[in-house]
Amino acid sequence: MKHLSIQSAKACMKHLAAGGLAATFTLSQAAWAAPLTRDNGAPVGDNQNSQTAGEHGPVLLQDIHLIQKLQRFDRERVPERVVHARGTGAHGVFEATEDVSGLTRAKVFAKGAQTPVFVRFSTVIHGSHSPETARDPRGFATKFYTSEGNWDLVGNNLPVFFIRDAIKFPDMVHSLKPAPDTNIQDANRVFDFFSNVPEATHMLTRVYSDYGIPKSYRLMDGNSVHAYKWVNTAGQYTYVKFHWKSLQGEQNLSEKEAEAIQAKDFNHATRDLIDAIKRQDFPKWDLYVQVLKPEQLGQFDFDPLDATKVWHGVPERKIGTMTLNRNPDNVFQDTEQSAFAPSNLVPGIEPSEDRLLQGRVFSYADTQLHRVGTNALQLPINQPRVPVRSNNQDGALNSGKRTGTVNYQPSRMSDLPDQAEFKSSKLPLAGATQQARIAKTLNFRQAGEFYRSLSANDQKNLIANLSGDLAKVVSPETRDIMLSYFYKADANYGKALAKALKVDAAAIEQRASQLAE
Structure with a gap:
């Protein structure tokens, strides 16, 4: 037409x-x-910020635009995962080694406790048969089969993310996916989006460094990205970030090294993990945490619950070790049917007010209901190792053994009472509902700090990788806006990119001077 x-x-x-x-x-x-509208034709008032309970409060379920965006986004692909489609997995065990009972009641962290786990590693953007050498964040999702139910720690190899608000997530992925008219990934679309999202400067810098192509899944770290809450038996909470440190060390690939591997094997990372476990060279990761008290959040010049930030200066504490020691007997039944969701939590672990996490708590579980089915958690790979006594019922492929006449609560005939000791922690709130960005954005500084932490050779590779894609951008305005972001992060970073692209660095400096953190 x-x-x-x-x-x-x-x-x-x-x-x-x-x-x-x-x-x-x-x-x-x-x-x-x-004007932009929702699916019912109603105009959208704000497509950049979720509704929150005050400046620091959680995202509201009443934000129908956010919910609709996530629901529709979750259902765009059938039946392949919308993101993280290309992956591999392995079984193992996590052993808690430190006493953190004063911070969390979660039994998975009781010193000496051993918990079965299943881990799925993945690339993010491309399809299930895409090369594992792609420049892309790597997913690092761990399902803990704890004595209190399943806990899913769903993270990435990189410690930050592109955006800080879940309302932007469908748009971000759309820009990174192959174009709808050509089915080809296009740098013009990618940087057209990110030129309007300065908060992505930190993550883009990390992705375009050699950390954007880990050498293998065994040779990369994992991060929760988000802060969660640890809650103790007294109902007191602290904020916590998780970090898996590879005991094999971290190793990455340059662009040329990745091209050489891809020419011979586009399954190299999966093959490496399977072969290591077969020869009983079991990969291990130590789990570390950073902890902040609620009153410490305001002491930073950025928002610690912003997923685009790392917690520099906050000490890490080792709390356990994970060993992967068994390959799946059936990849489809385990790896592909595995369903991870940040909403799978256990007593002692709660979501923080991180706006991106708040959306993921809904979105991940919702997409599993669509992709795998209503009763996804009854599949063996997802099934808790403890009895499930829920009044949720029926649906396609229900294999549960629900019996009796009472399928509701409260009831004088029911033996499923509430347990007040497991109530959620209490978050003090003030102010009014709002749709506004966070106050302390600090979009560029940590990108510069990461750039300066790289070796001279790693900086050279970053410039080559990033300028290579920026050179494909047709719009000089989009290109120069992106260059101004990187210049604002670090002047030498911006100058090196401008030189590689044969762009006037003085003009980029002038643009950068107009930017505010």
């Missing part, structure tokens, strides 16, 4: 409306001035 001008589109709509008809058509670029 031909593209319509904005005038002809309006005329067409008027004509069709008069006849009581409906039509689908595409609009020219001029038509994009029309």
Whole structure:
């Protein structure tokens, strides 16, 4: 169908409306001035910020635009995962080694406790048969089969993320995915989006460094990215970030090394993990945590619950070790049917008010219901190792053994009482509901700190990798906005990119001077 001008589109709509008809058509670029709407046609008031309970409070379920975006995004692919489609997994055990009972009641962390685990490693953007040499964050998802139910720690190899608010997540992934009209990933689309998202500067710097292509899954760290809450038996909470440190060490690939491997084997990371476990060279990771008290959050010049930030200066504490020691007997039944969700929590672990995490708590569980099915948690790989006594029932492929007449609560005939000791912790709130960005954005500084932490050779590779993709951007305005972000992070970083792209560094410096952290 031909593209319509904005005038002809309006005329067409008027004509069709008069006849009581409906039509689908595409609009020219001029038509994009029309307002953004929800699926019911209602205009959107703010597509950049989720509704929150005050400046520091959690995201509200009443934000129907956020919920609809996530619901529709979760259902875009059938049945492959929308993101993290390419992956491999292994079984193992986690052993807690430190006493942290004063901080959390979670029994998985009781000193000496051994908990079975299943871990799924993955790339993020491309499909299930894409090369494992792609420049992409790596997923690091761990399912703990604890004595109190399943806990899923769903993270990445990199410690930060591109965005800080879940309302941007579908748009971000759309920009990174292959274009809908060509099915080819396009740097013009990627940087068109990120030129409007300065908070991504830190993550982009990490992704375009050699850390963007780990040598193998065994040779990379894992991070929760988000802060969670640890809650003790008194109901007191602290904020905590998790960090898996590879005991095999961290090793990455340069662009040329990745190309050489991809020419021979696009399954190299999966093969490496399977072969290591077969020869009983079991990979291990130590689990470390950083902990902050609630009153410490305000002491930083950035928001510690912002997923684009790391907690520099906050000490790490080792709390346990994980060993992967068994390959799946059936990859589909274990690795592909495994369903991870940040909402799978146990007593003593709660989500923080991180706006990106708040959206993931809903989105991940929701997409599993769509992708795997209503009763995904009844599959052996996802099934808790403790009895499940829930009034949720029926649905496709239900293999549960629910019996009896009472499928509701409260009931005088039921033996499923509430247990007050497991109530959620209490978060003090003040202010009004709002849709606004966080106050302390600090979009660029940590990107500069990471750049300066790299060796000269790693900086050289980063410049080559990033300038290589920026050179594909047709719009000089988009390119120069991106360059100004990197210049704001570090002047030498910006100058090196400008030189590689043959762009006037003085003009980029002028743009950067207009930016605020």
